[in-house]
Amino acid sequence: MSQRIVIVAGGCWSEEEAALLRSDDMLVGVDAGAVHLLEAGRVPDLVVGDFDTVSVETYRQLQAKGVPIHSLPTAKDVTDTHHAVDWALARRPQQILLLGALGGSRFDHALANLFLLERMADAGISGLIQDAHNRIQLHPGNNTVITVEASPFRYLSLLALTTRVEGVTLRGFRYPLQEAVLIRDFPLGISNELEVEKGHIQVRTGKLLLIESRDHP
Template sequence: MNTNRILLFAGGSLGQWAIRQIQPGDWLVGVDRGALFLVQHGFSPRLSIGDFDSVSVEEQAEIERKSQTISSCDPVMKDLTDTEMALTWALEQKPAQIILVGALGSRFDHSLANVQLLQKALAAGISCRIVDEHNEIQLMNRSLTIERSHFAHVSLLPLSPEVTGITLHGFQYPLEDATLRIGDTLGISNVLTSDTGTISIGSGLLLVIQSRD
């Protein structure tokens, strides 16, 4: 393992809240316009990656000057999104944790695709979550402990067609060996009643979304 945490800054919604996610020792990866955000805030990304079709020629030159490494590709002749390319690189570094920042935004197709990318990290056995100003999203397939935070609501949504054996402890609305299927809303807007809550499931893939208004 080369580093404890890798933060991927994608080109979705970003702001000062995103800067506050950075801790000493983190490896920073700029993904397309997310790289511009980092360099314009005084950071030198370990890697800036993408087709850079969302920045100007002058902005791309700035990214190239201020990044430690550049990985660019043709915007047409590619099969993966910039964020998937960045996540693939991050998984190869085998960190303890990957955090996707700027992975949600106005493009719902990209936002949904980025949520589904969590499955790649889960399959690799690496902790991964998406964070923005109002949400923190994780994917689980066995058990998960979450902590009380400024994200007051906790929602559970199946990513697989069915999730079975859902059991909650430390929540206002407990569940015991419950099943959720795609389209069910039973898991929306729960609340922690303890400093920590535990979620366990028997089978399937379950999205755990902590959020605030």
């Protein structure tokens, strides 16, 4: 089993996302995400979805390549991406990376994908969502420390996912915090910046979204 499973959904996609794919990744295409993978010259290890955004020609191409296909009904309780995440969690990788999970015309799907980070964290699996301008992970609390390294993503924003996040301590950032409380309906943690090569984020209780981002070039 690969240490990382990459799930590619049908949202915004560019060469920058394609460049994140590694040779040893297990690749799951979600509906039109399978098209993204094929265009990047990669054959998915699995495709899932109701295939409402995949042409008949592409579907037959996947079949011809022997790609396993999980065909899902249009009417179902969970999204195609949710189904793919549950499939990946059952295989216990070290990390799940979601690409093509932001942008596009469906904000509801993008928000639902963010909530899937909590599902991954609760299962003890590192989860990450990334596109050309954002990299998002969830801090699960429990006094754990997450290290953020200097990268092309200039800004770091901290947003409470639970109602309250307590004991937030930041080291190495322009705006440090010591045992702070962040509240979901009063977002104070927007656009912090690293001042050293590595910053450290510790949270005692609550779940915190860490959003690294950069402006359009």
